[in-house]
Amino acid sequence: MAYIPAHDYSYNETRPGATHSTSEDEQRHPPAQQDYTAPETESLTSWDGQKGFSTIEYHQVNPYWNSATPMTTSHQRGWSGSTATVDIPLEQPYQYSDEKSLKKVRRPSSIRSWTLEIVTIILAIAAVGGIMGVLARFNDRPLPDWPYYITLNALIALLATVAIATMSISLQNGISQLKWIRFKESRVPLADMETFDEASRGTWGALKLLISARGGFLGSLGAVIAIVTLALGPFAQQIVTYQTRSIMIETPDSATIARALNYTGALPGETTPTGYVPILPLKSAVYNGLFAENGRPNAALKFGCQTGNCTWPSFETAGVCHECVDLTPYMSRYCAPGDEDIGCGWEVPQGAKLNNSAQVFSMTPLIPSVNGDMPHSTILKLIFMGTEAKNGLAGELKPWAQQCSLSACLQTIDSTVVNGVLNESVTNRVINQTVVDMTKHTEDADLAAYVTGADNATYTVGKEAMLSMRGWFSSLFATGSAVRTTSDSNRTITDNSVVVNLTVGISSGVTFFDSDIVTAFYWNYYEYKDNDGIDMLMADMATSMTVAFRSFMGAVPVSGQAISMQSFVHVRWGFAVLPIVIVAATALFLMAAIYRTHQSDTKPLKSSALAMLFHGLDEDVRTQLGSARDLDDKKRHARVIRVQLDDSDGKTLLRG
Incomplete structure (x- = not known):
């Protein structure tokens, strides 16, 4: 804990027997603060070695001087027999002694922010696993006779739909998070914001991201997965076929x-x-x-x-x-x-x-x-x-x-x-x-x-x-x-x-x-x-x-x-490779997106529309875009204007 004495310096008065002047350099560069441990009460001597005042009381103070907390100081005029007391409030939300700890406070990156995506990818894996389990259960067996005329194809189609729907959540949010990581790590064209946003919303946007090669390796991987996911449903339906075989009935009159x-x-x-x-x-x-x-x-x-x-x-x-x-x-x-x-x-x-x-x-x-x-x-x-x-x-x-x-x-x-x-x-x-x-x-x-x-x-x-x-x-x-x-x-x-x-x-x-x-x-x-x-x-x-x-x-x-x-179920396991590969690739992509978010110290904003509004653009970028006549013109400007995500002042802006 740092301590500092509180004095009642009166530079306009002349102390008998001593003079003092403050150089311009000292005013411009005050001495560095030192961590100092001292008794609660200590006598200080004057600059010439003489005891200039009787007693100074030391109190704990906040080491960060840019605190806006007001200080209350009471003192008595004069160099002798005066006592100065400084009251510093100690009720601060965080008290860390190093910069690394402060960074952790400012950038909390918890796995809890990805709970939804983790749960949905687990559901997708379970759905694909359910398809494989059902097919393994009925392979080379007669067609199941389920109530309400439910067929095996209907169950497979339902599980495939669940897998696609749950995977899309992880895939969309992962691609959207790559957008914030990209803007956090470097200055990139403002138009990339729209490119990533479109890629997270559909196959056409994913194809555009893949062709433009603006997403890097991880972004291109997510785009490929989003495109190939379209084939998951048809391939799941192709896994199972129905064939006929002869069975013997041995009864006396057969x-x-x-x-x-x-x-x-x-x-x-x-x-x-x-x-x-x-x-x-x-x-x-x-x-x-x-x-x-x-x-x-x-x-x-x-x-x-x-x-x-x-x-x-x-x-x-x-x-x-x-x-x-x-x-x-x-x-x-x-x-x-x-x-x-x-x-x-x-x-x-x-x-x-x-x-x-x-x-x-x-x-x-x-x-x-x-x-x-x-x-x-x-x-x-x-x-x-x-x-x-x-x-x-x-x-x-x-x-x-x-x-x-x-x-x-x-x-x-x-x-x-x-x-x-x-x-x-x-x-x-x-x-x-x-x-x-x-x-x-x-x-x-x-x-x-x-x-x-x-x-x-x-x-x-x-x-x-x-x-x-x-x-x-x-x-x-x-x-x-x-x-x-x-x-x-x-x-x-x-x-x-x-x-x-x-x-x-x-x-x-x-x-x-x-x-x-x-x-x-x-x-x-x-x-x-x-x-x-x-x-x-x-x-x-x-x-x-x-x-x-x-x-x-x-x-x-x-x-x-x-x-x-007899009609029986025949499973063509070769067609099962694609659904398994897609769900595995989506899980790996999500893990990579979580790791890159933590590595780059980026907030997990993902596909939040409010985050786009909260961050906004700084004044310089808005000024450059203000001259654009219409939306198409603004899009052309966005391709050349480079911005970077900056949250150093706590306001988080895209600065040009």
Whole structure:
């Protein structure tokens, strides 16, 4: 604490025995004040070493002499026996002994001034974190079923809006504070005040600040963040997509299809040599396979599929299999008696013949006899012969022969239903090649066709069913041919005959067919050049007959799995980078703005409009702007007038 004596100097009076004069230099530069500690009462001597007055009282005084606090002084005239008392008020708001402490008092920079910005950036981080958390929670899961039809996109949009709104507070105030820091640290054009203010209020102003490069590194960073923030909402919406996937529903009735453990469908009849006739569903299946030609021979098979998409494990069933082999290498020339004049034909060892070259196509059935000339599982064999190969030229003599058979068999099938359409593929076939001589067995002998499955189960096609098919096929697939000559126009036409002017493949012209069955095989052979048309037709007929087996008594259901298409959430995490980077960059920008405010000892005025009014411009700057005619002219002047924030006198002005 500084102390000073209070004297009653009377320079106009003459002290006896002493003189004193005050130089001009002393008046101009008074002695520096010294910190001095002394007793409360001390005797002082005069300049010549003599005691000039009796007692001087010392009191505490304010060390700052520019204080406006009035002092009350009482004294008595005279140099001897006088006492001077100085009363100094001690009630000062701050009493610091150094200049640094005074600076802290004048420039309080508390973190509490940034509470709003810190809270809002925390909310923004929480909102973006909420988006990431929600997406992580529902990624690869079904769409949430929330009340009031609230969707996941709606929640993401809400959180993105909260993030943008809260980030904008920190971003705007941070950019605005950079304005005051810039004016505090240097003399800059007055127009920068408007540039920063526009940047804090919108994207266009941020773009102008970025282009003008008036904001420095930190200002440019804030401008970039303000511009890129526009993409936060769309990017947040792009993070999540919705895809579909298949799920299996395994319930007893969700997917069912039939397989045949046996087939015994037959009726006694006198119209066939075997004494049995097929049931009508089997006849319908044969006609469907021969004539439908729709590529769906199994369309009549009934199945259950709740969702329209189902699958079944591989299963075994009794059915009908086909097989076709090429007999062309075994053909030999054949001349019928009396046909030497019109030319000879061809034959195969199995007994089928082409009488001459005019007979362009023929079909010969081979039905197993009771004496066991074929495997007991065989239902029918057909031998097809022709003179014009489908890959040859019209009229070119190129004979060929093919044998196809139908047999009772065991099939392993893979079944699926896709969009309500049944698709089946046979992955394995087992045919019992045992030859049975029925003449050596009694009439009531068990002569069914048996096949043992992979699970050691026995699958049966009954004796009556086998005889019914063989008997009916012997008349349905009677020997027939296709002839294309003018002399054949005088042939006898029966109810089964077909005469058409047919053009198919390389074959063309008026053709005489003995039956529709012959016409069907002829058509398929020439129509499908890239495939074996006859094999395709036999396959369709065998599949259609298998469907009939699986639709009659002896069929049992097979349980499968219904496939349901489920929509689920798929998160594309790459799009999450932008929202995370934006909110992190905004937080770093705010921290940098707070640090620069403290470093530059600038008041945290931020975007306050009142601060603009309170600070104002000094008289010189207002004088320079007073000559401007309008606002545009004042803006032009503001680009060249440089000012600096000055608050040294406590009034805080922008001085030129």
